[in-house]
Amino acid sequence: MSEFPADSHTIDRYEATGGYVQARRALGMTRDHLVEEIKASGLLGRGGAAFPAGMKWSFLAPARPSFLVVNADESEPGTFKDRQLLERDPHQMLEGVIITAIANEVHHAFIYIRGEYPKPARRVQAAVDEARARGYLGTGIFGSDYDLELTVHLGAGAYICGEETALINSLEGLRGEPRLKPPYFPAAKGLYMQPTIVNNVETVSNLPHILDMGAEEFSRIGHPDDTGTFLISVSGHVNRPGNYELPHGITWRHLIYEIAGGIPGDRELKAIIPGGASAPWFVPEIHLDDQITKDVCAEAGSMLGSGAVIVMDETTCMVRAAERIVRFFAHESCGQCTPCREGTTWMEMILRRIEEGQGRAIDLDLLLDVSDNISVGLNWPPKMTTICPLGPSAVSPILALRDYFRDEVQAHVELGGCPLTSGGRPPDPRSLQTVSAETSRRSTSMVAPDRDRE
């Protein structure tokens, strides 16, 4: 018996546990009040940029109509938290959508779900239909005179459409290419050049709880400058991968060894990717006891990003892991910017050569210099030569090779192959690992720890 019911996605269950009460209340509140409330809660965006949600709302330009787009394009490698919220708790998000719409005087909202998520999309569409049937969406919601249309839009396979301006272009029926900044926020000029709020699924899913418990109490959960709980998706070499809802502030050691059940076969931890494929890597020697908060991560030169933690053990070839991540960004580049389009592919080619034993002694320096022409100075956050951060994100793994794994790279060159195995490819770690049903961990739905709806 799991902690939550199998029908958590239905409107009956949601309403039985207090659902849509806050949306109704919101109808009676002014925009200013709602914006202030969210500001006070200290809620940060959960899409990766960790921008204060309330402040973003306050940037909304006066022109109307304004639009709302919920970013459900979740494509950052290692991330799968939004999928759970969409599949298991669609009404929680919808309530958040209604609140956000009211706060930003929006009468047409969109939910942009990545194309590879048809099941979550079906669930959300079903939830939308349920809500519409009860008069919570459409004309005159909850019997008020407030109209709210909602369109569920399916992507078609492009990670870059998670970038909010690319997402907007995609929604307009254009190529999913990020727009130039400035303007820095779609809140100024977004969908159809109108003021537009873009928020992540998890961000809006927090709103009913904030209104419910009040900004005050919400802001006391977690870490002062990173309030509330957040979802971490743990994947890679751990015994209990999955989504965990945590208050900010625990350590990596606690997350990996306690919560995620440690590393299969008690093998050695080698590297941690703290915030999705875009984030620079951590290594146990230096970071294992760091707190998991936005700021500590930033000081250590990385980020919590989308909350995807990828754990790599001693059997992992760092060159191969880096190649795989760089390949991702090269494949997902929208192709606008010369450095991203040409540079990431070049990096991928070099890494593959090294991994396959064709590396040259100068290749690591070449790799670093090519990277430097995409992300000047090789730091995080990056000094970009590009329009959006995708290109510079491809550099993150290279920083790890430079700082922690130079020798492993050189070993590839000298050995003419991968040092981790004779054959050049490491063994499939899975064969060393036993995964049975019960080792698959528990994951929770979006509720503040002290008030489970069950």
Place this chain on the structure above:
Amino acid sequence: MGQTVTITIDGVEHQVAAGSLLIRAAQDTGTYIPRFCWHERMKPVGMCRMCLVEVQGPRGPMLITACTNEVAEGMVVYTGNDTVRKAQEGVLEFLLANHPLDCPVCDKGGECPLQDQAFSHGPGESRFVEIKRNYEKPIAISSLVLLDRERCILCARCTRFSEEISGDPLIEFKSRANVTEVNTFPDHPFASYFSGNTIQICPVGALTSVQYRFRARPWDLQMVESSGLHDTAHPRVSVHVSQNQVLRLVGVDNDATNHGWLSDKERFGFQYLGSEHRLTSPLIRRHGELVEVGWAEALDHVAERITLVGDSDGGEAFAVIGGAHGSNEDAYALSKFARVVLGTNNVDARLDDSLASHFLAATVDRALIGDIDTADTILVWGPDLKEEHPTLYLRVRRAAQELGVRLVVVHPRVTGLDDRTAIKANYRPGAGFVLLDEIAEGKHAALSEALSAPRVVALVGQASLADGPHLAEAVAAYVRSKAGSARILPLARRANLFGALDMGLAPDLLPGRVGADQAGRAALAGAWGEIPATRGKDTKAMLEGLGSSEIRFLLLVGADPVRDVPDPRPGPAALEAAEFVVSIDLFLNDSNRGADVIFPASGFAEKEGTATNIEGRVQKLNSVVPGPGQTRPDWAILADIADRAGRSIGLFSAETIAKEISEVAPAYDRVTWDFLEWEARDGAVVPLGGAPVLSHIPVALKGDIAPSAELTLHVGRTLYDDGVMMRHTPNLHRLAPGPVAHLNPEDAKRAGALHGHKVRVVTKHGDGEFTAVLDEGTPPGVVYVPFNQPGADPLGTDAVVRVTAVGK
């Protein structure tokens, strides 16, 4: 400049225009920031990243693209420090990584920004040891343009041009990331009237010209500026020549007319100059055959005839048709020749297809092309600008799209501007007055409201041959009555027609926008001597006069009144009946084939002179190549005939003619070559200052009332047709639509016509077989037949038409 801000570029403070782009501001103050994707006339996209510079940001120094960021007060910019140099060299290395090293065989070699940058900033040899991207070498994306995707740097200039500027997005990005390419859609070629511009703005050799391919290297080219004559806006061009051959035309960016853009007709339409069919020596008819003779013989022969006819029948026995294709100097010589040597006012440069001469020449509130940008409302009630006035089309399109000008288009069917109109009204050909009355009666509130704006620019002309010559004048009059301030641009399309009219090539006009009335004649008598008083005939009347043998002598100057007139009937008979026909032309055509004497004329780029565009802008035409064989300018031929006829017109060089024009033609007061070359680089709009010129009094008479026929014929022009020059320009001639009849699917069904099958189209004046095109853009009740198409039978101007299916 208005508002300014202070910025520091590389340690030096500058005052620059507020709101301007950094890349522009830097350039204006002497700092060139390298760029590939940025183009002055298009919206920035910041894609190539070549223009990266460093500025102080909130979180320390940051790199930004100079082409996408506006200057801000106190901005501190570094365009060449180590960070910037490395970033730019990095971008360049990325661009070159996959770029082929085929500069020696690339048409762009020697004039390639990428090549130049590579020399100045580029790394020595490439660190890119991987395999380059490869694509099939040049693919023809149209019969005029080749695309080499290996050379493309994806700057999006071509795709932006075709979407933003010309409005036919047929070339687009494809795929993404590292395999992004530019391409067309399968079986949808880059069929744009403006495709050549993409070749011109491509910063590498990815887009090249079929016509120019491998013809020359930039360093052997001699380049001379002139203005194009295919388009009455006279876009500024640079003529590129090698070994006395015109090899290509390139648009010159100027605010006044074309912003650097050219239609493909202007850009590629010079092939006829080198045609082997050019006339190269004088011809005389002997025993029914045209034979080559020396100049003296031909000139004397004509001179004798003139004396003979003149002595017996006087000036009324002469007719002069044409003169719109030459320079102002040619036109002036012809005008003077007709009045002084032939003693007649029977002279007309309009081939019966355009508006009243006074309306064209003497509309005092005539709009400048530039007024299009600042209007509140633009009315286009006339031809489809995309087909007949490409330069104006681009200006109007931009105004409606970028500058928020409200565009109103009134036309019998769909036009190239429809996707940008605020209001579009269709009407049955010939029923223009009916619609106008309805509008005046307030039946089209939105439309009259739009025309009541403070600043209205009205481009008016003949939308369809069925529209009478006065509809445009009535529309202009209505606009004047509604608008706060109205500016009128009467539309007519023959090369230098406006120059010709300004030189008096109309029965009722004399040089300098002066009427051929008592006062006008008196004013000119000092310079020209006595000028005939009898009222002159227009083209139509002259052809009739020839038919009735009232006129015995016909002089054709670059005119083909048999084919190139709306009403095909009188022409052949008239030419048949003519006792003596002299032609000055570049080619034999259906009208001069039977002539008695033919003189070989020099054409565009073969002679010096001036020309006057649709807004009255006088610009210099320059001679770049010698004409073939014994060709000579019209004025020289006419001057010689005059001398031999014993009535010299005293004209010895184009420049002295220009001087004489500036002295005797009021509107052209002070417009000398020196003035144009030194003081008015973009030309001078006449009249300069308040020179007294006649003003046109609009006639308010009614035109023909709506035909009640089930189907009405709409004959309109297309950019490419069967005109003489097009016929000798195969590249474009083959792109003419040919004998087609556009039908609304409904009407087609009723007539039993299938798309692509043959139909017979019958009017009072003519009939012929055409290929049916089923077309939603042609409203029910209208049949659209493009004018003067290769292989098409002329149908005349009668609006009533019958269509029957003939099958495959």
Place this chain on the structure above:
Amino acid sequence: MSQWSEATQERAREIMTRYPQKRSAVMPLLYLAMAEEGYLSDAGMEEVGRWVGITPAQVQAVATFYTMYKRKPTGKYLISCCTSISCMLLGGDDVLHAVEDESGVPHGETDPEGLISVEHVECIGAGGGAPAVQVNYELVEGVTPDKARELVRWLGNARPGVVNGDEMQELFGGVRSFEWAIREENGAVGPYPAFQPLGTVGSEDKA
């Protein structure tokens, strides 16, 4: 002049009402075009262009930007194996090789019969149940190379008319990112996402 079935045209009309501007309907209409022909043909792109009023070249620019619009004929079953970092760490590549080997179809290809297409894809949001595979975008998590082979054989033999994620998870899956809640009866009917507004959701009884 549409070549689409009346039903599809009806869907298209319905979809267009969901967006404030015509052009926004391009993406869903491209899916309709795929559903109509099994893949996105040139004719399909031209048709979409007519619906939203843009040129085929503009439609192509959009369609080719995304990976899920398949512009060559695709098998009845599209098997997508994730080889992104999280799946790679747990043997995603081996699963891919097993699928390629068992089906005899290499990455990016389709078998002659037009039954199975195979591709390796970037992260499909299943890192907690790595390595993961999708069949017509219906997910199976915790797949082993052997299970993957079974899956391929099953598709070849059972040839389900509707591809159901829960069914495949039970038969061939292992560890999941999280529990999926109640069983879905519905599934995918072709190599494109099964989504109500697209009319692409198949139910087992229908199959």
